[in-house]
Amino acid sequence: MTALLDTPTAAALPADLERALRALLGERFTTAAAARQAHGQNETHFETLLPDAVAYARTTEEVVAIVNLCREHKTPIVPFGAGTSVEGNITPVRGGISLDLSDMTRILSVNAEDFDCTVEAGVRREQLNEHLRDKGLFFPIDPGANATIGGMAATRASGTNAVRYGTMREAVLSLRVVTPDGKDIRTSRRARKSAAGYDLTRLMIGSEGTLGIITEVTLRLHGIPEVISSAVCSFETLDGAVDTVVQAIQLGIPLARVEILDDVQMRAVNRWSKLDYPEQTTLFFEFHGSETHVADQVAMTAELAAANGGGAFKWSNLPEERNRLWKARHEAYYAAVGLRPGCVGWPTDVCVPIGRLAECIAQTKRDLETASIPAPILGHVGDGNFHVVFVIDPNKPEEEAEARALNARMVERALAMDGTCTGEHGIGLGKQDWLERELGEAVDLMRTIKRAMDPHDLFNPGKVFSL
Numbered sequence: 001m002t003a004l005l006d007t008p009t010a011a012a013l014p015a016d017l018e019r020a021l022r023a024l025l026g027e028r029f030t031t032a033a034a035a036r037q038a039h040g041q042n043e044t045h046f047e048t049l050l051p052d053a054v055a056y057a058r059t060t061e062e063v064v065a066i067v068n069l070c071r072e073h074k075t076p077i078v079p080f081g082a083g084t085s086v087e088g089n090i091t092p093v094r095g096g097i098s099l100d101l102s103d104m105t106r107i108l109s110v111n112a113e114d115f116d117c118t119v120e121a122g123v124r125r126e127q128l129n130e131h132l133r134d135k136g137l138f139f140p141i142d143p144g145a146n147a148t149i150g151g152m153a154a155t156r157a158s159g160t161n162a163v164r165y166g167t168m169r170e171a172v173l174s175l176r177v178v179t180p181d182g183k184d185i186r187t188s189r190r191a192r193k194s195a196a197g198y199d200l201t202r203l204m205i206g207s208e209g210t211l212g213i214i215t216e217v218t219l220r221l222h223g224i225p226e227v228i229s230s231a232v233c234s235f236e237t238l239d240g241a242v243d244t245v246v247q248a249i250q251l252g253i254p255l256a257r258v259e260i261l262d263d264v265q266m267r268a269v270n271r272w273s274k275l276d277y278p279e280q281t282t283l284f285f286e287f288h289g290s291e292t293h294v295a296d297q298v299a300m301t302a303e304l305a306a307a308n309g310g311g312a313f314k315w316s317n318l319p320e321e322r323n324r325l326w327k328a329r330h331e332a333y334y335a336a337v338g339l340r341p342g343c344v345g346w347p348t349d350v351c352v353p354i355g356r357l358a359e360c361i362a363q364t365k366r367d368l369e370t371a372s373i374p375a376p377i378l379g380h381v382g383d384g385n386f387h388v389v390f391v392i393d394p395n396k397p398e399e400e401a402e403a404r405a406l407n408a409r410m411v412e413r414a415l416a417m418d419g420t421c422t423g424e425h426g427i428g429l430g431k432q433d434w435l436e437r438e439l440g441e442a443v444d445l446m447r448t449i450k451r452a453m454d455p456h457d458l459f460n461p462g463k464v465f466s467l
Contacts, residue, residue, distance in 0.1 A: 013052050017073040021055055021097075024065055028056035028103075039080050039090075039098035045346040045392070045400075046088040046429055051078065051098035058103045060176060060184055060215040067213065068182040070097055071458060078460050079209040081122065081151030084143075086347045087428030089155060089208050093462040101150055104215065107131050116173055116190060118218045121150025128219075137221045140165035143424065144330045150214045155426040156206030160257045160329070163249075163382025164288070165222065167424070168205055175204050176216035180454040190218055203449075208426055209460040211453050225288035228256075229298060230322040231315035233285070233305045234278040238262060238365055238377075240309035241281045242358040245381045247304050249354060253297050257286035258382040259329055262365065265336060265376035265389075272335030273328040278311065283381075284329055285315075286322070329378075336376045336389040346390040346400075348407050348430075350414035351423030354384045360417055361386055364410050371406060373399050385423030427464045435465060 013031075021029045031053045040050040052075075057063045070077050076096030083090060092098055104120035107128065111117065112135050119128060126146045128139050141152060143159035151157075153175065158167035165171070174188040177200075187200035204212050235241040245258050260283055261269060267279045283305070287297045294317075302313035316322065328335075337345040352360045361377065368375040368388065379386025388410065390403035411421045411434050421427075421434035436443055443465055450457075450467065457467055 013075065014073045017069055017075060018053070020069050021053070021066065024062065024069075025055055025057075028058070030054050036098070039083070039100065040092060042083045042085050042088070042090055045344050045394075046091055049091050049093055050095070051092040052095045054080075054098045054100055056100045056103050060178065063099070063101075063178045063213055063215055064182055064184050066097070066099060067178050067180070071180065071182065071456070074456055074458065076458050076461050077213070079150070079154065079213050081148035081154075082124070082145065084145035084147050085151070085155060085426065085428065087422070087425045087430040089426050089428035089463060090460075091429060093429070096458075099213065101213075101215070102148060104150075108216065110135060110137070110221075111190070112137060114190065115221045115223070116218060117221055118174075118216060119149050121148060121153075121215050121217065123149045125149060125152065132221065133224070136224050138224050139171070139219055140222055141168055141171050144333075149217050149219070153205050153214050153217050154207065154209050156424070158380070158383070158385070158424045160259055160286075160326070160380060162380055162385075163258060164254060164256045169202065171220050172201060172205055172217060173220055174218040175201055175214050177204055177212035177214055179212050180456075180459050185212075192220075206426065208428065208463050210450060210463055211459065213459070225256075227287075227289060227291050227294045227317060228319075228322065229287045229294050229315055229317045230325050231285040231287070231298060231301070231313060232277065232282060232325065233302075233310045233313045234266075234280040234282045235305070235311070236280065236309040238281045239358055239362055241283050242361055242381060244283065244301070244305045244308045244310060246354055246357060247308075248301055249382060251300065251304075253300055254287075254289070255285065255297075255301075255382050256288040257284070258380075259284040260361075260377070260379055260381045260386065261329070261332065262377040264339075264368075264374060265332060265378045268335040268339050268374075268376055269328050269332055272331060272338050275328060280311075283310075284325060286326075332376075332378050333389060336374070337391055339374045339376075340391045340393070343391050343393050346392055346403050346407075347387055347425070348390070348410070349379070349385060349387040349423050349425050350411055350419055350421060351383070351385040352414050352417045352419030356417040356419070357381060357384050357386075360413055360419070363413055364388065367406055367409055371402060373402060375403075375406065380423075383423070384419070429463065432465055
């Protein structure tokens with residue numbers, strides 16, 4: 001559970017390593033308890049484990065130097081961005097160095113004519129979009145948290161816009177990566193397509209820092225739409241809400257965002273964000289395009305919603321109303337945890353083929369209705385991905401056991417439908433057994449790659465799978 005280990009002082013790093021890192025980084029190397037605590041915890045229910053020290057890098061060259069020093073002393077390195085992961089992805093299970101890249105915040109280039117840009121790993125997505133706004137461009141991947149671009153690439157993030165714009169897998173054109181043997185490599189050029197050799201870019205995306213440390217990312221951008229409209233619609237049944245989304249996609253309506261929040265989550269959102277929506281299963285929509293096309297999309301979607309038991313279809317083009325709506329959605333996790341003050345959230349997710357989504361959510365909802373703990377459902381239903389947040393008392397082991405059993409049934413259900421154990425959270429610590437169940441012997445191939453690239457298991461050890 002989320003409890004800080006009683007380790008107020010740093011474990012002893014090799015003295016030569018500590019001296020070398022202090023000489024390299026000065027005050028940007030620290031063994032202070034507060035810094036170690038901040039880098040040992042994240043948005044997760046797992047126990048907090050502390051690194052032995054924290055190193056703040058500002059350039060790729062510094063990352064190379066740190067990697068070479070740590071390799072020489074067989075000291076683990078865990079890359080750290082914003083600390084918003086939820087599956088223990090950045091927990092330093094073997095101590096070592098937490099390598100903080102959040103100072104690497106330069107936007108290196110924007111190629112407006114090519115609709116791409118190159119940024120350092122520590123650039124935050126909101127920072128990037130603020131920089132791009134005057135150029136008429138935007139970066140669409142929105143996982144909710146104001147995450148770093150490097151962290152989003154490392155965890156193959158997606159989020160609310162994925163139904164139209166895809167995930168980080170589609171957004172990344174090229175990476176600059178420091179490998180476990182200290183090489184500084186680029187995985188590709190800026191061309192929109194290539195058949196040149198192995199696709200090292202996709203290998204690194206989603207590897208959670210186990211194969212390389214991402215220091216620069218070249219991203220695909222999009223033009224800011226002429227019109228952006230948001231809409232909210234409540235439904236009598238959960239099935240009606242999901243059917244509306246599936247039918248809209250099958251009809252080819254180009255939804256930009258569509259999020260589902262069940263009745264429990266809507267109650268939490270109303271309390272947290274001071275809203276007054278009906279406490280029923282609700283869809284949050286966003287539509288992008290020209291004025292005519294957006295009006296057509298809204299009309300068609302409203303018609304589908306009405307046929308599936310939807311209530312009033314409230315929509316608006318006003319930026320302040322749209323921002324208020326999506327701020328409430330982005331704070332849904334904290335709203336869920338707020339249902340039980342003093343408790344912690346255990347977020348989990350699965351993703352299934354869109355044709356099985358209604359069945360998967362409905363069966364999961366029936367499971368959760370019998371639970372003794374609050375467990376709201378929310379998710380990016382446009383691409384078959386949904387989340388559950390178990391809100392548990394960290395002092396009651398029986399609640400953790402109940403959440404674990406409910407989560408197991410949900411993942412088993414998703415795998416039985418040819419889905420995946422995680423649509424966007426990653427494997428980290430929490431879903432390693434499920435990865436084995438999902439991919440079988442393919443995980444052994446992953447281990448082969450890991451051993452070949454990182455024979456001493458120094459890059460984010462203990463994550464994704466065990467060696």
